[in-house]
Structures are given as C-alpha cells and as structure tokens.
Amino acid sequence: MRAEPLDRPSASVLTLVRSRADRLRNLMRGLARQSVRPHELVIAWMQPEPEADLPDPGCPVRHILVAGEPMPLAAARNRAAEAATGDLLVFLDVDCIASPGLVDAYRRAASETDGLFLGEVLYLPPGLDAETASDDAALARHGRAHPARPAVPRTGLRREPDPGQLWGLSFALPARAWRAVGGMDEAYAGYGGEETDLATRLDASGLPTFWVAGARAYHQYHPVHVPPLQHFEPILANATRFRRAHGRWCMTYWLGQFEAVGLIAWDADSPAIRVIRHPSTAEIAAALRPDALYS
Numbered sequence: 001m002r003a004e005p006l007d008r009p010s011a012s013v014l015t016l017v018r019s020r021a022d023r024l025r026n027l028m029r030g031l032a033r034q035s036v037r038p039h040e041l042v043i044a045w046m047q048p049e050p051e052a053d054l055p056d057p058g059c060p061v062r063h064i065l066v067a068g069e070p071m072p073l074a075a076a077r078n079r080a081a082e083a084a085t086g087d088l089l090v091f092l093d094v095d096c097i098a099s100p101g102l103v104d105a106y107r108r109a110a111s112e113t114d115g116l117f118l119g120e121v122l123y124l125p126p127g128l129d130a131e132t133a134s135d136d137a138a139l140a141r142h143g144r145a146h147p148a149r150p151a152v153p154r155t156g157l158r159r160e161p162d163p164g165q166l167w168g169l170s171f172a173l174p175a176r177a178w179r180a181v182g183g184m185d186e187a188y189a190g191y192g193g194e195e196t197d198l199a200t201r202l203d204a205s206g207l208p209t210f211w212v213a214g215a216r217a218y219h220q221y222h223p224v225h226v227p228p229l230q231h232f233e234p235i236l237a238n239a240t241r242f243r244r245a246h247g248r249w250c251m252t253y254w255l256g257q258f259e260a261v262g263l264i265a266w267d268a269d270s271p272a273i274r275v276i277r278h279p280s281t282a283e284i285a286a287a288l289r290p291d292a293l294y295s
Helices: 021-032 073-083 102-112 136-142 175-180 194-204 229-246 252-260 281-286
Strands: 011-017 040-045 061-065 088-092 096-098 116-118 121-123 157-160 170-174 209-212 217-219
Touching: 011 021, 011 073, 011 102, 021 040, 021 096, 040 073, 061 073, 073 175, 073 194, 088 102, 088 175, 102 116, 102 170, 102 209, 116 194, 170 175, 194 209, 194 229, 229 252, 229 281
Parallel strands: 011 040, 011 088, 040 061, 116 209, 121 217
Antiparallel strands: 088 170, 096 217, 116 170, 157 209
C-alpha cells in the first residue's frame, strides 16, 4: 500500500454499522489492500458500543456512537462527516468490499474536478467464504452488475445528468461541498429518500455528478424483500417529505410496486399518497427473496 500522494485530496472513508461486524471486518480488510492508503476510516456505530477485535484497515480509525430509532441513517452520516478530517468524503456501505483501486480512483477524480462521484457496485452471491472475500480476483469473477445501473466508463470520468443515480453504497464528494449544503436532512427517518434528497440539493448548488472508472466495490450478499414491505411506512413518509421539498416523487419504483399490490393509491402525478391498507405480516414474510441479489 502506497502513502497518499500529496498532490491529491486526502480521503476519509466513512461507514455506518449496526450488528454487521462480520461485514465490517471484510470492509476493513479491503481497505488494507488499497493501492493507496486512505487518510482514515470513520465508523459511525448505530449501536451501544463498537465491536471488539477489528482488523487493521491500514489507516487510523475513528469511532463515533450515534443513538436513535428508527435507524438514524442520515444522522449517522452527518456525525461521521463531522468527525472526518480528510478533504474528500468517501461513503462506503458496511456491506461493501472496496476493490484495491477504489480510494485512488475517487482521489484522482477529485483532483481533476469538483463533483459528486459515483462508483460501480457489483453484487456477490450467497455463500462466499472468508478466503474468497479476501481474493480480489475471485470477487471480480463472482460480482454481478445491477441491471438498473448504467455501465461505468472504462477510463476517467463520465458526466451523469441524473443526480438521482446516487445510491448510498459507494460515493464520494469534497467535504466542503457536503458542508455547503448542510449534509443530509435528518428529518428523513428510517429507510429511504435521504440520499436522493442530498443529491438533488448538491445538484441545485451547482455540483455536477460523475461516474468514476476504477472505483469498484463488491456488495456482500444479504436477503432482500421484493418489494421492501418491511420499510413500508418510512418509504411513504420519506417519499412524501421529498415531494414537498422538491415538487416530485422519489423511490417511484417502490411506490409503483406498493400500488400494484393494492397497498396505496398513487401515481407519478399524484399530489399525495393514499394508504389503502398496510402489508400484513404474512405479506412481508412472503416478500423475502433469498434468491435475489438486489431489490
């Protein structure tokens, strides 16, 4: 691992954790394999205390405790960003393992231009052992692209006209751009919406969005619900908050799924969502798809 080149911005990697210590350990081992050392790793723990016996990620580690229910995703990102000391904030989901060039690719991008930078995420199948999780060539063989995501450029940067392409698994931006828009809106509670709101405000501030070649991460498998009925109430509340703020809906794919199964009355031109009924416990259980890599 090389030290940080002085002519590029220093990169703080930020991640959020609740009860996913095994995933975090793989993330940290991935950081230890980076071609260029990150400035630091900031871990926002959404649980009473940090886990013990964590591996060395090859850089200093800062631990932040963030209390709250439902899961305080926006607040945890804000507390992590406030604690970070790097010029560039690299947000990496705890389920993700960084490819060896991820930190260097984001830093190269930020040295070329200001932007909201998006990296490729490939999804891993279930059952991969610890040896495979530490083998970058094996991860590349097993990873699968999400069909709804555009292909990343082979080299350099490509401008993305839709800032809503931001998904929170892997992205980066200058710390000063984050501070300029006030970080994430903590009124988004629970699951959904806070990332799209951030991207929309960054775009309104004049910050362009780019896809970045070489900033690949691998998403470690976990079962998903299709549709995410377990997050029914926060998705409706956060989608409604987003529309009030920006005059349009977000999470339309999931709202369409809820409408299709008769849970809500809604379409893209609707001024509001009308709840017909809530999903039953049996419906939530039936939506769990152990065969699906992504929702």
